[in-house]
Amino acid sequence: MMSTFFGLNISRLGMQAQQKALEVAAHNVANANTPGYSRQTARMVTTAPMPYPDGKGMLGSGVKVAEIARIRDEFLDMQVRKELQTLGNWEARSRFLGQIELVFMEPSETGFNAVLSNFFDSWQELSLNPEGTPVRAALLENSNSLVNSVKHINEQLKTIRSDIDTNLAIKVVEVNSLAEQIKDLNSQVISAVALNETPSDLMDRRDMLIDSLAGLIEFTAVETATGAVNIFIGGRALVKDSAAYRLALEPSPGMEDAWPASPRIVWERDGSEAMIRNGEIGALGEIRDNNLKEYMHRFESLIWGIVNAVDAVHSQGMDLNGAKGEKFFKGDFLETLEINPDIKKDLGKIAAALLPEDWEPGYSPNPGDSRNALKIAQLRHFNLVFDNDAPLKGRLRFPSAGEAGLTTFENYYKDTIARLGVDAKESNRMTENQFSLLTMMNRRRESVSGVSLDEELANMVQFQLAYQASARIISTFDEILDTIINRMLR
Structure with missing residues (x-):
């Protein structure tokens, strides 16, 4: 009973x-x-x-x-983290492409395009008054302004490259820190699950850390029967049960295609390269070695094109002393580019006249001639071909008959700015779209959890x-x- x-x-x-x-x-x-x-x-x-x-x-x-x-909905977690990885990528691209755009899009009065225009205008003025000292002094001043503008832009672009490398180092440290924290929480969760407990609050903290990690790198997260979440990058474990494996940023000495070699992200345990994709870290490497490299390459190609063209014409002219002209510019790198010191000391060495052998029959050679200065002034209107086979040392040449791909200095620079504008605008648009998509996914997850x-x-x-x-x-x-x-x- x-x-x-x-x-x-x-x-x-x-x-x-x-x-x-x-x-x-x-x-x-x-x-x-x-x-x-x-x-x-x-x-x-x-x-x-x-x-x-x-x-x-x-x-x-x-x-x-x-x-x-x-x-908790694991599928929604996976979707949110995927969108976080993509958002981190586009945000980094948008941020640094915006910085690159600011370098080129300076105020019109002091921007490179205005400085370049003043440079060629000075040669035009010299062709009208080849013996005038004030005109030659104005040419020297505008030439120095051009060189200073080139160095300023080059230095700013190098600073952006340095900032990207610094950001890479910071983000790698952040990944390691997150991995350590996830590992510690894994240990606590494993212990609780072994006692048939469900440590929900610990799991929430761990998921927040995993979400933070998603903004930095692409990874795969796998939850085990013990309660641990194992995280893999390119098939290798960043976090496995109660262990975390650190990443390191390894400097790469030397150059790659005349470009400072990128630091490599490697596994600290054996030095092998980590397969980093997507996320903010993936974007930083891509921006540095693709976008920034391309625009620095195009800018240097433009500058060396101008330098080589002006030097070629100037060295075939005659100065006020009747001597053959020298190269107008000196320096093998943008960092060392300058106006020929001899010309800076003696404005008479500016070769505005043609050499005697270039005079037509019946005309007497005259140092006061201005046709060589006019040839340099007219370079701004010539259609030229930029050869970029030698990285960061692009050369230009006059085109062969019927050759395509012609452009002037000004149009080449405008095309560079236009390309940059398209890239920056796309990055901004994709960042906004991705943010909206992530907001929607977070709302769906919030409706469940x-x-x-x-x-x-x-x-x-x-x-x-x-x-x-x-x-x-x-x-x-x-x-x-x-x-x-x-x-x-x-």
Whole structure:
């Protein structure tokens, strides 16, 4: 025969289960505004039934909380992290392409295009007054302005390259820090799971760290039966159970195609290269070795084209002293580019006249001639071909008959700015689109894992009523027992 207290035990279990459910709801409400918090729920199951005495069937024995479950959608997590990787990539591209664009898009009065125009205008003025000292001084001043502008732009582009390398180093340290923190949380989660516990709050903290990591690199996250989340980059483990494997930034000495070799991201344990794609780190390497390299290449090709063209014409002219002209510019690198020191000391060495052998029959050679200066001034209008086979040392030449791909100095520079503008605009547009997409994905994830105060309050009322009902049953049993024990014996 079943004990009289059986019903009391069922009610006791009911009160305990509802109380625990109320505590879970209170925890949800308390963390409604906690970043990264995942809603929790008390999952109730019936306790083991008992055979019904003196009859067929089983009699329920009550309820218990089987687990405090964490509400999370792994598919949405994967989608959000994928979008975070893409957003990190486009944000980095947009940021640095914007910086490159600012270098070239200087105010029109002081920008490179204006300085270049003043340079050729000065040669035009010299062709009108080849013996005038003020005109030659103005040419020297505008030539120096051109050289200074070139050096300024070159230095700014090199600074951006240095900033990218610095950012790479910082982000690699950040990846290592996140990996260490994820590893530590893995250890705590593994220990809790081994005791049949569900450390939901620890898992939330770990997922926030994994989301932060997603903005930096592309990876694969795999949750194991032990509760650990293992993270792989290019098939190699960054985090595995309770271990983290560090990345390092290894300087690459030397040059690649006349370009400083990029630092390599390697695995610290064996020095092998890490396969970094997407994310902010992936974008930084791509910007440095593709976008920035291309625009520095085009700028240097333009400058060496101008230098070589002016030098070629100037060295075939005659100065005021009747001597053959020298190269107008000196220097093998943009950093060392300058006006020929001899010309700076003696403005008479500016070769504005043609050499005697270039004079037509019947004309006498005259140092006051200006046709060589006019030839240099007219270089701005010539269609030229830029040969970029020698990286960062592009050369120009006059075209062959029928040759395509012709452009002037000014148009080549404008084309460079136009290309940069297209790249920067695309990056900005993709960043905005990606941000909108990520916002939508986060809302979907929040609708699953986030806390709804209205829903929690409704649950609390439900649990409270169930608790009161169980308590009422205990009161009823108390009255029955009181009747049996105290009143029936009288």
